[in-house]
Amino acid sequence: MPFLTYLDPASVDPDDLVDRTKYVGWLRASLESFFRAPDKSRGRTVAILGERGIGKSIVMRRVIDDLRRLHSATTLFLVVDCRRTRDQRRVYREIARQA
Secondary structure: OOHHHHOOOOOOOHHHOOOOHHHHHHHHHHHHHHHHOOOOOOOOOOOOOOOOOOOHHHHHHHHHHHHHHHHOOOOOOOOOOOOOOOOHHHHHHHHHHHO
16 A cells, blocks of 8 residues: 555654654754753753644654653653643643643
8 A cells, every 4th residue: 555545644653753863863962961961950941943744743752752761760751732722721731630
């Protein structure tokens, strides 16, 4: 069967990631530098910007999956899908529910 028969454009499964090695590397290096920092009290913010459907969520999921394998003993990782969340309160509710 043709490949496109199995393609789900809405998928955020990291196993479906295609041709984003550069972005995965950049994001992972940025977050890893935070994990290696001696003083984590200042936190870290990273923004991933781009047009709808270009793979921002799937890149983030790949990096989080990789980091979770390395740092899950000392770090709580939460992934909140905000695509259907229309207000800030619901985002906080989902974060609290997962925690």
